Amino acid sequence: MKKITVAVLFGGASSEYSVSLSSATSVINNINRDKYDVVLIGITKDGVWYRYNGPVSEIKPDNWCKPEYCTRALISPSRDDSGLIELTDPVKLTKIDVAFPVFHGKNGEDGTIQGLFELAGIKYVGCGVLASSVGMDKDFAHKIVMEAGLDVAKFVTFNEGEELDSMVTRAAALGFPLYVKPVNAGSSIGITKAHNTEELKNGIIEAFKHDRKVTVEENIDGFEVGCAVMGNNASDRFIGEVDEIEVEGGFFDFGEKYSLFKSKIHMPARISPEMAARVKETALKLYEILDCQGLARVDMFIYGDRIVFNEINSIPGFTDKSRYPNMMRGAGIEYPELIDRLIGYALSR
Secondary structure (H helix, E strand, C coil): CCCEEEEEEEECCCCCHHHHHHHHHHHHHHCCCCCEEEEEEEECCCCCEEEECCCHHHCCCCCCCCCCCEEEEEECCCCCCCEEEECCCCCEEEECCEEEECCCCCCCCCCHHHHHHHHHCCEECCCCHHHHHHHHCHHHHHHHHHHCCCCECCEEEEECCCCHHHHHHHHHCCCCCEEEEECCCCCCCCCEEECCHHHHHHHHHHHCCCCCEEEEEECCCCEEEEEEEEECCCCCCEEEEEEEEEECCCCCCHHHHHHCCCEEEECCCCCCHHHHHHHHHHHHHHHHHCCCCEEEEEEEEEECCEEEEEEEECCCCCCCCCHHHHHHHHCCCCHHHHHHHHHHHHHHC
């Protein structure tokens, strides 16, 4: 039987470039080569595209972009191509059946690459253009979830160019401590926990270094849980176990996410079966409200009896030890099978 050609894309012009390299390495090492022909596409931090033909081991340490391994390439937006064009002499076209974007953050998780696949007529793993862009934008995601009647933290959003003292005054009215976040960024990059007006002011300045919009949210005095969901519609959705983040002071910032120096991930979460069922039900509602397909990790806070929406990740961390695969493993889906299912969801769309 003819193999399915899967293009795995990694890197990208994003502050989460290094996270993508780690996630993609795990996907490439675990994909079923008896079933899939794998085409590797690497994108540099500067946004330059290459077809990569080197060792997988060179990707994670960021040694992949070398002349002996790479050929300049691009995805053709023309549907009669539906594939990768290598800029050789003569030009070479490789047809692609499914794209598997393993990007995090801007220019990959935010609907941009998904729009290219739509133009090219290439099926792809993960959420569509709208869900990807809305999920990436914390302001719009919170407004949509709030409009649907689900619980969200109080927040205020600012645009680049607004007067700083005015922003500080309006945000401080929410009550300290506060979280200051770039609206379109992931992995907790650019986030500050502010306990006073000076920290709030500095946090806003820092967040604007990462995006043109900044949101400030009230602190939810509870703990964070996550729920992994996959599937395209109500008939084929599958939900993983619920996990819990335990943080000793501070918050779950970039360093803690990838070192767990002072934090722990409990899977399953240390909650009652009844609360776990409520979390899963809420995660499914959020998945539907935000029009997700393929996969997403839904993050929420538990505060007493409240389940408060935090954010949705349309391409969550994807190493074989990351939270999303671990939650699916807790529900009986091992990593290679997870990859296979996600490709199947893409093909069935």
